[in-house]
Amino acid sequence: MARFQLARVKVSWTALLTLVYFTYLLFGAIIFQMLEREAESNNRDHFQLEKLNFLANYTCLDRHALENFVQVILAAWENGVNPSGNSTNPSNWDLSSSFFFAGTVVTTIGYGNLSPSTVCGQVFCVFYALCGIPLNLAFLKQLGKCLSNYLGRLEKGMISVVPHKQTVEALAVSLFFIAGSLLFLVIPPLLFSYVEGWTFGEGFYFAFITLSTIGFGDYVVGAEPGKKYITLYRSLAGIWIIFALAWLALILNMGNRIMAHVIGLTHPGFKKQEEEEDVSSTTLEDTSKI
Secondary structure (H helix, E strand, O other): OOEEEEOOEEEEHHHHHHHHHHHHHHHHHHHHHHHHHHHHHHHHHHHHHHHHHHHHHOOOOOHHHHHHHHHHHHHHHHOOOOOOOOOOOOOOOOHHHHHHHHHHHHOOOOOOOOOOOOHHHHHHHHHHHHHHHHHHHHHHHHHHHHHHHHHHHHHHHHHOOOOOHHHHHHHHHHHHHHHHHHHHHHHHHHHHHHHHOOOHHHHHHHHHHHHOOOOOOOOOOOOOOOOOOOOOHHHHHHHHHHHHHHHHHHHHHHHHHHHHHHHHHHOHHHHHHHHHHHHHHHHHHHHHHO
């Protein structure tokens, strides 16, 4: 196990990373609790007050009947049916919406607002994901290579103008990051805000939660029953997700390399561990080929 010396005390990288990881989780839990708990309590009290007012205004109903109706609404929502509006609401399973759903399956986003309700659909979804997730990873990896090649050609073209290699690399990465941010994280939220009626902050929040594959499902494009969307709207959103994921994966990979390089300069033990892991993975790959 790789170790580094800090103030004459040998520290295990695994132990340190474990401590940092769970400390970060605990920090997030405390902050989220502070920010959201009171709002949840207020929303719960408001909902209970609305139910009491509803029963007071409609005396023909009792609490048991209202609770049953609330359960019907919850069941409809869990099955992907928006309780607001009427039966003329657009289908969640037209070709465009189904394409969007298929994309959320293979990319492991899984918003949670829509899922197969039939046994056949659920079984097919399992096998579709088993085959689709590796295919998606292979596609994103290849797409990332294409983007890396494009970045390399951009660097070569800039080197012919500016002979300083490190400066050119920094400029090329910066241009790549800025252009990708505009294309995938700025312009799409503006479009979503316009079409869905969100604020830009909500659109940007949706874009990041989607591309990070967190997928809470609190914001989903093309899900408002009172709006009329173009036929390919959700399909285009699915295509945006796929290409943006490839760009984001490349950016995160660059960030990981930079961080590993910085840590390796300050703590040689980390670099040694990386080399040991590379040798170990290469040995495993050679063994599997036998």
